[in-house]
Amino acid sequence: MYIPYADIRPDLITRKYEGVTCHTVVIRLSPIIGAGSYLTESTFSYGTHHSWLDEHIWDTQQQVEKSRLEAGELEIYNWMFHNAIMASIYTHGILEFDNELGNTI
16 A cells, blocks of 8 residues: 555654654664665665675774774765765765765765
8 A cells, every 4th residue: 555655744753653664764873874775685775786885885884993984985875876876865865075076976
C-alpha cells in the first residue's frame, strides 16, 4: 500500500505514525555511518556494488583520527559525485568542498 509522504508527515514529525517507514531515520553523526549502505554486503546497498567503494568505506570506517576520517569521507563522497552516484548527496545531505575542481558539491 502506498501512502503519500504528505499524508503521513504530520504523524511522522510528532512521532505518532504507526507503521514502518524510512522517513524517520535520525541524522547521522558522521557521513561515514551512512556510507555503510553503499557496501556490496549491505542489505540496503542502493545497487552500488563497487570494489573501490568497499575498500575505501571499510578503510575510512576504521579511522580514529578525526582528520583521516574526514579526509576519507571527502574522498568517498567526491568519488560518488564524479562517478554519478548522486543518491549519496541527496540521502546524506552532503555539502563538501571538492579540492580538485575548487567547487562546492
